[in-house]
Amino acid sequence: MNRFPHLALAGAAVCLSGCMSMSRSETVSALSTDWTANGRVDEITLTKGELKVTPQFDDIFKAKVKAKLDACAGGTRPLRLEAKIDRLDKANPVMTTVVAGANVLRGEARLVDIVTGKVVADYKVGQTIVGGRFAIVVMGEAEEQLSEAFGDELCKQAFPAPK
Structure with a gap:
């Protein structure tokens, strides 16, 4: 099966429409x-x-991730998220305008029982958001975009919506 036509079509769609998100996340140890x-x-x-981030990045990250987690994890048992970011690449604005660019985040998320201090889950979080010329404004807010993506990934992996 030739994947090139599908990839070319996806690339053209990104350039014309906006952003496309790709996950490289995995569960190391799942939440019970x-x-x-x-x-x-x-x-x-x-x-x-x-990382090459703004001085406000820590506050941005915590606020965006907390907002996402508040929406998907509304129980009564308190957890601490220990997030570690190893890589955060921001799209080059010129390249994004001409062809396409990518904002990339790689990290880890540990969930710890606040009462006992025991790690109850561990995840690898990886997000790549590709955007074309019409997404230049959104792609320019990489720290906000990737922080929200981190929260979204953790919600999908640890606190999925009931079926």
């Missing part, structure tokens, strides 16, 4: 069903490598 149903994230800690 009890925690999924009854957990909520009360605290967020963030560690990061040598």
Whole structure:
């Protein structure tokens, strides 16, 4: 099966329409069903490598991730999210205008029972958001965009909506 026509079509759609998100996330150790149903994230800690981010990044990240988690994890048992960001690449505005660009985030998310201090889940979080010339404004807000994507990924992996 030749994938080139599909990739070319997807690339053209991105250039014409806006953004496309790709996940490279995985579960290292899953949250138990009890925690999924009854957990909520009360605290967020963030560690990061040598990233080129604004001085406001920590506050942006915590606020955006907390807002996402508040929407998907509304239980009564308190958790702490220990987030670690290893990579955060922002799209080059010139390249995004001409062809396309990508905002990339790679990191880890650990959920810790605040009462016992025990790690109850561990996830790898990876998001790549590709945008074309019509998405230049959205792609320019990389820190906000990737922080929301981190929260979305954690919601999908740890606190999926009931079926």
